[in-house]
Amino acid sequence: MNRNWVLIVILALVACAPRSQEAGKRSRTLIQNKGSDTLVNVAQAWAERYKEVDPNVAVAVTGGGSGTGISAMINGTVDIANASRKMKDKEIELARSHGIDPVKWTVGYDALAVFVHPDNPVEGFALEQLAGIYGEGGEIDSWDQLGLEIPGCESREIVRVSRQNNSGTYVYFKETVLGKKQDYKLGSLDMHGSKDVVDLVQNTPCAIGYSSLAYATHEVKMPCIETAEDECITPSVQSAVDRSYPIARPLFMYTAGQPEGAIKTYLDWILSDEGQCIIQSKGYAPVLPVDCG
């Protein structure tokens, strides 16, 4: 009698063991998240914290650029695409032809800071001055034209530091500062990544560059930008939140259709106070002002 019981228990355990393992695997959902390099640090921080919020959901984050993320979302290989720009009409068409109706989620704002060398005495720039420096046909090539004298920059030449031509930052700066139909002046140093821009500017007295505020270090100077109301606004999380800074852009997450289940819960959490405090701590602005204590 006793032996039979032991046998039954063992049999039951053997029968149950693999099943319970399978069930464990099934309940752990994996969300694939890919795209913008601007957003990748924040996306990773969200994914990291979300492990504690819901241990049954794992979020895998990869960078690669806004375009890469969007095309992966269209091809169905990722659940959420990060983008530092809006989807282009062409991309939306392509998605529709794949039977996907992309849904846009604004998850934060990013101030694009203009950087100069710390020895550069400049206080602020007007948008027209930036257009004159960077834009095709712009006539500002020398710091002399701006009345500036920079120690260590004898040639007075403005060394323009820009980004490679498929970066979301490159496109946004062009559209906002130069105007939609304008092009950049050729001959700028097109860095592959925001960090390289900051590194180069901090070592080059003649240089000017731009990138997301989140990449700023103490080794570079960030001049203020003049608005239409003749105020000069310094780039900061605060000035991006209250929308007073003129070159701040929204950051997006795109999903293929209205999300459900774990993905929906994840996006809701990102837009909750907890998620928004994380994006603020990374140097970006939350969608609405939050109190993070």
Add this chain to the structure above:
Amino acid sequence: MDRRDLDWYIDKAVQILVFVGGVSAILLIIGIFVFITKEGAGFLTTTFDAKEFFTSPRWRPTSEHNPTYGALALIVGTASITGLAILIAVPFSLGAAIYIGEFATGKTREILKVLVELLAAIPSVVWGFIGLSIMNSLIIKLFDVPVGLNVLNAGVILGLMAAPIMTTIAEDALKAVPDGYREAAEALGATRWQVIFKVVLPAAKNGLVAAVLLGVGRGFGETMAVLMASGHSINLPTSVFDSVRALTATIAAELGETAVGSDHYRALFTLGIFLFLITFLINLTADLVLRGIRKK
């Protein structure tokens, strides 16, 4: 005699394996060429304008209203960086090869050989990082120029990268010269320098040319270090202090985010075809030069 035992089968299997290994290189190279031609073909037959491509320095593929595909600045950029790199690398690596091969003995020689090989193993992104963070400030301070990411920076970095490979191959070429040549020359009363310059170097000419050409190939193909050190700026350089952009770096920086099948994507593959043809030509010339020398 010809019994089909285990050994026979092993023999046959190895034969097939070696044959497949031998032809795989040919198949792969044809496959790669067909692939890049196929991807670039749509551009070559429609938007491509040979005159613009080879004579205009305006590479502006993402412009919304007027995209232009002039590759002249990229071609000149690659050529100027590679040219400078070879100028720097050839004397260094020849000198190193002669010293290691002809003068150094015992431990010095072994240590030097290991160190040179170690130098060849430094990843290109590390070289690029040195160019971006150390050489940039150094060049600005030394030469008082506005920016240190330029032909000089990329050329020096690329020269340093190519030198170890050139040294190793050149040294092998010197070693391949039979000792009998040296002994004969010494028996005639030649000094050590005379032996090297009049006997060993001319005898090793084939291998030395191969070493230099391999360095040129390395220069054309190198991507990451050049991307970081050259400034990646569309420019027709007038001095070594101008920033430039290389063909390879353009493909590396832009291909990742272009939509598959777009004009920009195909234009990048056209650059790829062009690069492929150049390296093919370099190797072909090398081969012909070597054959010509051999006939003499």
